[in-house]
Amino acid sequence: MVNVTLKADSNQGLINRNIYGHFSEHLGRCIYEGIWVGEDSPIPNTEGIRNDVLTALQKLNIPVLRWPGGCFADEYHWKDGVGPLSERARMINTNWGGVEENNHFGTHEFLRLCELLGTEPYISGNVGSGTVQEMQQWVEYMTFDGESPMANWRKSNGREKPWKLTYFGVGNENWGCGGNMRAEYYADEYRRYATYVRNYSDNQIYKIACGPNEDNYHWTEVLMREAHQHMSGLSLHYYTLPTGVWQDKGEATGFNESDWFQTLKRTLHMEELIVKHSEIMDKYDPECKVGLIIDEWGTWYNVEPGTNPGFLYQQNTMRDALVAGINLNLFNKYNKRVQMANLAQIVNVLQALVLTEGEKMILTPTYHVFDMYQVHMDAERLELDYESPGYTFGEDTIPQLSLSASRDQEGVIHVTACNLSHTDELEVVCQLQATDSSVASGRILHHGEIGAFNTFEQPENVTPSEWKGVTLENGQLRFVLPPASVGVIAIKA
Amino acid sequence: MNSRLSMETGQKSERSLCKGCDDQYDVQISEAKLARLVELASRSRPVVADAEYERRLSSCYSCPALQYGSTCRYCGCLVQVRAKLLDSTCPFPYNSRWI
Ligand code: SF4
Numbered sequence: 001m002v003n004v005t006l007k008a009d010s011n012q013g014l015i016n017r018n019i020y021g022h023f024s025e026h027l028g029r030c031i032y033e034g035i036w037v038g039e040d041s042p043i044p045n046t047e048g049i050r051n052d053v054l055t056a057l058q059k060l061n062i063p064v065l066r067w068p069g070g071c072f073a074d075e076y077h078w079k080d081g082v083g084p085l086s087e088r089a090r091m092i093n094t095n096w097g098g099v100e101e102n103n104h105f106g107t108h109e110f111l112r113l114c115e116l117l118g119t120e121p122y123i124s125g126n127v128g129s130g131t132v133q134e135m136q137q138w139v140e141y142m143t144f145d146g147e148s149p150m151a152n153w154r155k156s157n158g159r160e161k162p163w164k165l166t167y168f169g170v171g172n173e174n175w176g177c178g179g180n181m182r183a184e185y186y187a188d189e190y191r192r193y194a195t196y197v198r199n200y201s202d203n204q205i206y207k208i209a210c211g212p213n214e215d216n217y218h219w220t221e222v223l224m225r226e227a228h229q230h231m232s233g234l235s236l237h238y239y240t241l242p243t244g245v246w247q248d249k250g251e252a253t254g255f256n257e258s259d260w261f262q263t264l265k266r267t268l269h270m271e272e273l274i275v276k277h278s279e280i281m282d283k284y285d286p287e288c289k290v291g292l293i294i295d296e297w298g299t300w301y302n303v304e305p306g307t308n309p310g311f312l313y314q315q316n317t318m319r320d321a322l323v324a325g326i327n328l329n330l331f332n333k334y335n336k337r338v339q340m341a342n343l344a345q346i347v348n349v350l351q352a353l354v355l356t357e358g359e360k361m362i363l364t365p366t367y368h369v370f371d372m373y374q375v376h377m378d379a380e381r382l383e384l385d386y387e388s389p390g391y392t393f394g395e396d397t398i399p400q401l402s403l404s405a406s407r408d409q410e411g412v413i414h415v416t417a418c419n420l421s422h423t424d425e426l427e428v429v430c431q432l433q434a435t436d437s438s439v440a441s442g443r444i445l446h447h448g449e450i451g452a453f454n455t456f457e458q459p460e461n462v463t464p465s466e467w468k469g470v471t472l473e474n475g476q477l478r479f480v481l482p483p484a485s486v487g488v489i490a491i492k493a
Numbered sequence: 494m495n496s497r498l499s500m501e502t503g504q505k506s507e508r509s510l511c512k513g514c515d516d517q518y519d520v521q522i523s524e525a526k527l528a529r530l531v532e533l534a535s536r537s538r539p540v541v542a543d544a545e546y547e548r549r550l551s552s553c554y555s556c557p558a559l560q561y562g563s564t565c566r567y568c569g570c571l572v573q574v575r576a577k578l579l580d581s582t583c584p585f586p587y588n589s590r591w592i
Contacts, residue, residue: 306534358585358587
């Protein structure tokens with residue numbers, strides 16, 4: 001059993017809704033077939049965007065969606081992707097194995113998707129192979145409300161009013177696929193490109209600089225030292241690989257208990273990365289004006305056997321549910337610095353929310369975790385005091401319990417909880433301080449097998465259910481987390 | 494996203510190949526590799542007889558959904574592997590081309 005104290009009057013600041021953001025890259029079947037099927041497809045669609053995926057994603061109230069990459073962003077020339085479909089340039093997506101790109105999904109289609117989802121777009125501009133002028137013109141095309149060559153072109157392509165665009169990335173992974181730059185060089189390039197990312201009319205852009213990969217603290221130091229006055233956010237990328245080895249990352253399904261443990265242990269490494277990068281950011285920006293934007297995170301396994309390796313298609317099990325739950329609890333915990341996070345990737349690629357096959361679509365365990373956790377968006381984080389029991393496997397021990405708590409705008413307190421242990425349940429007794437809430441109910445995502453997943457034949461194998469046994473009496477909340485589970489509790493007056 | 498680690502600082506001891514030089518993400522699969530993958534899949538799961546395999550594959554080869562000579566756009570599968578396995582289906586929307 002573990003004792004927890006929840007301080008209901010401990011306002012720890014807002015949990016930015018953008019922590020629950022997503023990422024959609026032109027990669028494998030994420031955009032094409034996953035989101036975009038085209039208007040002449042037999043699959044029911046709205047202006048080319050498939051309806052089943054749209055409906056599923058609408059339920060999650062996705063706050064922000066990043067596009068068009070990824071590595072693809074630094075090779076993407078936006079002018080190829082506007083105007084009549086039949087006249088759009090065909091190109092080769094060399095980052096992703098030489099895939100053909102017909103540019104049918106471009107700026108107008110992406111921003112329409114965002115409108116249909118009710119989500120904020122986050123566009124990544126091209127620093128690696130693009131020009132300052134190209135980036136300047138893209139922002140002008142999307143946001144300028146008046147007469148100008150780009151605004152007029154937008155109008156002639158069918159969009160009279162400009163779009164509202166807040167989030168703009170000035171390059172992506174410029175330490176790697178975005179140009180193999182040194183931090184010192186990119187910092188200067190960032191300053192130059194960002195200068196021409198203009199605020200037109202009343203549109204205000206939140207500029208995001210390319211930040212470090214994993215534990216590249218030197219990169220954060222240089223970017224913050226040289227350019228923090230010119231940025232609103234700095235990105236961080238960290239993927240969970242069960243093995244930690246890129247050449248053989250481990251399998252998405254059929255894994256053993258050791259793989260389970262190692263994967264969760266590597267997921268917890270995210271906390272060290274947030275803390276250490278934040279320490280560097282604090283030196284230059286003690287007031288936390290620059291947000292840490294974790295715009296790529298999630299699991300990365302070997303592709304599903306028998307699928308094209310260039311498509312990065314993987315299954316998604318209870319293990320991914322735990323990875324999502326643990327990371328989201330961490331992002332909540334560091335809400336002061338972490339202002340956005342984008343899971344990679346939304347459909348059919350890596351740790352996806354939904355998977356498609358022809359006209360079929362299934363929801364993954366990760367989808368269900370995002371559904372359960374959406375209660376934290378824009379809520380006030382509440383302090384939790386507890387010491388987690390250890391979860392030991394072999395010679396290693398990690399915490400067994402991961403928790404978050406917040407109060408939403410209606411005054412409802414929500415607690416999200418993960419039990420990392422693959423064998424042991426965990427009883428939690430939580431003292432609620434400074435609240436007279438008296439009713440608690442919950443939902444839980446749990447399956448008898450740690451490797452359980454949904455298939456097109458069995459789409460409901462892993463789904464959340466009512467969490468029986470959650471009680472609240474005399475200010476004491478009690479619940480039992482089954483092994484390998486993720487739960488959410490609502491506490492009301 | 495990128496599989497490669499920073500080329501910049503030299504701080505990494507465990508450095509992976511960059512994607513540009515790493516054929517693990519190439520969509521073009523060599524015939525030898527395809528044959529190996531078909532063989533691997535056949536070891537652990539029931540397969541169809543050769544005639545049925547050829548029949549399925551001939552549908553794929555004339556299908557507008559076939560990409561790179563190997564990949565079905567509707568499921569991302571390598572059709573040579575998918576067609577070999579007994580319980581596979583063709584994911585052509587609403588209208589299997591293998592029937
Ligand atoms: S849709 Fe069917 S016939 Fe066409 S490539 Fe895919 S599996 Fe083959």
